[in-house]
Amino acid sequence: MGEDVYEVQAVRYATSPDRKRFHNCLHCAPGDVHDAMPMDFYVWVIRNAQRTIVVDTGSRDWKCVQRGHEYIRSPIEGLDALGVAPNRVDDVVLTHMHWDHAGNIDGFANAHIHLQQAEMRNVTSQDMADPAINTFFLVDDVCTVVQRLFEGRVTFHERSREIASGISVHEVGGHSAGMQIVRVNTARGWVVLASDATHFYANYRERNPFPVLYNFQDTVKGWDRCLELADSPDHVIPGHDPLVLRRYPAVSGALEGDAVRLDADPIEP
Ligand SMILES: [Zn+2]
Numbered sequence: 001m002g003e004d005v006y007e008v009q010a011v012r013y014a015t016s017p018d019r020k021r022f023h024n025c026l027h028c029a030p031g032d033v034h035d036a037m038p039m040d041f042y043v044w045v046i047r048n049a050q051r052t053i054v055v056d057t058g059s060r061d062w063k064c065v066q067r068g069h070e071y072i073r074s075p076i077e078g079l080d081a082l083g084v085a086p087n088r089v090d091d092v093v094l095t096h097m098h099w100d101h102a103g104n105i106d107g108f109a110n111a112h113i114h115l116q117q118a119e120m121r122n123v124t125s126q127d128m129a130d131p132a133i134n135t136f137f138l139v140d141d142v143c144t145v146v147q148r149l150f151e152g153r154v155t156f157h158e159r160s161r162e163i164a165s166g167i168s169v170h171e172v173g174g175h176s177a178g179m180q181i182v183r184v185n186t187a188r189g190w191v192v193l194a195s196d197a198t199h200f201y202a203n204y205r206e207r208n209p210f211p212v213l214y215n216f217q218d219t220v221k222g223w224d225r226c227l228e229l230a231d232s233p234d235h236v237i238p239g240h241d242p243l244v245l246r247r248y249p250a251v252s253g254a255l256e257g258d259a260v261r262l263d264a265d266p267i268e269p
Contacts, residue, residue: 119178
């Protein structure tokens with residue numbers, strides 16, 4: 001039996017237009033520290049006639065604003081505009097538990113959640129007693145996952161696992177303790193939703209990590225893992241890069257400027 005083939009879309013829900021290069025890249029030459037480097041926030045949808053899987057659930061409005069970013073619309077509203085009814089989503093993959101990736105879980109009432117065991121272990125560890133660490137997480141998001149766990153609707157994966165024919169998750173760590181990426185079979189080949197394994201194209205191309213790090217070495221190795229699992233570097237989709245919206249064709253008729261098709265070839269180099 002052949003692998004299933006999916007459509008994949010990126011949906012922007014927030015933006016941070018005033019960020020500078022030093023916010024996004026650990027190593028900056030003195031001259032380019034203050035170069036403009038805006039950041040976008042996305043969720044992703046993978047679907048075909050058989051199933052709909054959402055990758056990450058974005059942030060709540062208040063949290064996004066509190067962190068100084070501009071909220072465009074709720075990811076739930078964005079998905080709805082693309083014809084993805086949140087209560088008909090079969091599975092939600094959380095790439096990691098950071099506030100901008102794991103909010104709004106309760107909006108997906110019938111979904112089964114996929115997370116790495118290492119991520120859950122970390123967000124319920126002593127680490128979370130330290131405000132310098134827990135600032136990247138929301139306790140309500142963690143509690144929602146625990147609630148779902150008790151309902152038998154969470155699977156904690158270890159390392160790599162196929163979650164449906166043509167879709168697999170892969171632990172890379174680095175940015176967070178149990179950061180995972182998603183590999184999906186599309187009409188143009190194997191696409192990797194890297195999420196925060198590489199926030200920007202620049203992070204992996206220049207081998208220059210985003211400054212929020214759980215483990216530097218694993219971050220570096222994570223880039224190679226993304227490239228290894230994708231059919232080409234053009235098949236690796238960064239988690240926060242505004243270039244994604246320019247490089248890929250718009251989803252026709254919906255969410256102008258905020259939704260693109262990643263299963264189609266890039267239109268810009
Ligand atoms: Zn993020």
